[in-house]
Amino acid sequence: xxxxxxxxxxxxxxxxxxxxxxxxxxxxxxxxxxxxxxxxxxxxxxxxxxxxxxxxxxxxxxxxxxxxxxxxxxxxxxxxxxxxxxxxxxxxxxxxxxxxxxxxxxxxxxxxxxxxxxxxxxxxxxxxxxxxxxxxxxxxxxxxxxxxxxxxxxxxxxxxxxxxxxxxxxxxxxxxxxxxxxxxxxxxxxxxxxxxxxxxxxxxxxxxxxxxxxxxxxxxxxxxxxxxxxxxxxxxxxxxxxxxxxxxxxxxxxxxxxxxxxxxxxxxxxxxxxxxxxxxxx
Numbered sequence: 712x713x714x715x716x717x718x719x720x721x722x723x724x725x726x727x728x729x730x731x732x733x734x735x736x737x738x739x740x741x742x743x744x745x746x747x748x749x750x751x752x753x754x755x756x757x758x759x760x761x762x763x764x765x766x767x768x769x770x771x772x773x774x775x776x777x778x779x780x781x782x783x784x785x786x787x788x789x790x791x792x793x794x795x796x797x798x799x800x801x802x803x804x805x806x807x808x809x810x811x812x813x814x815x816x817x818x819x820x821x822x823x824x825x826x827x828x829x830x831x832x833x834x835x836x837x838x839x840x841x842x843x844x845x846x847x848x849x850x851x852x853x854x855x856x857x858x859x860x861x862x863x864x865x866x867x868x869x870x871x872x873x874x875x876x877x878x879x880x881x882x883x884x885x886x887x888x889x890x891x892x893x894x895x896x897x898x899x900x901x902x903x904x905x906x907x908x909x910x911x912x913x914x915x916x917x918x919x920x921x922x923x924x925x926x927x928x929x930x931x932x933x934x935x936x937x938x939x940x941x942x943x944x945x946x947x948x949x950x951x952x953x954x955x956x957x958x959x960x961x962x963x964x965x966x967x968x969x970x971x972x973x974x975x976x977x978x979x980x981x982x983x984x985x986x987x988x989x990x991x992x993x
Contacts, residue, residue, distance in 0.1 A: 757955040760989050763983065766976055767927075767929075772967075774918045777912075779855045780911050783832075786849075789828065789844060800839060803816060808834050810828045811831050812829060815827060832849050835847060854902045859899045867884060882904075923965060927972065927978060929973055933946055933983065934961075935990045944962070945958045945961065946958070946983075949982060950981070959975065962975050
């Protein structure tokens, strides 16, 4: 009986020894398969560099910013009295001086007789001879002389142009020059309210009379250019979680500095407001 019970464990042991190589091969095979198994890498999500901002609609009132100098729009001649020897006459004013009517502007050759101005204005030229006269400018009839680039010139040539200043007062377009400067600009004369002869006007805002109603706009700080496409504008489109989707090319129009009119994208799309700063801006 004892021998019978001893045979059972012995049989189990022999069976286990027979299965051991098979089990070892199975374990080694699985370990080897694990080495070639694809390792799961969680997806990397690229987030926004700045606050996500939506493309939206608003009315945009068009304006331009100009600078120039106030110049006279009227020149005239002031004749001097006939003198025996005009070349010996003592003239006490110079070109560029402002003189008043009745002001002493010189003396005759003997130094005894005063020569009086018969008009008020700025002296441009002095001509002495058989016929002596001053070329003068009227400092009251003035206009703002400025240089217009191609875009501003295009606006000035519109049929619906209605220039006004920031206070709503009309600004008259007096003249568009025919000559171009070396950098392709054209001289124009405008007549805003006020101004002083000879002084400069810096960054004068003029409204053109045109309003873009319900225009599609975006914050200007969202726009950027790509190195491989320096002549195109892009927006960095995001999904609702603020993750990067694509760089979308858009077309830009009028900008007031803060917002820019655009086309090529839908209203409500979220875009990155910080990527343009990363790209170095415009």
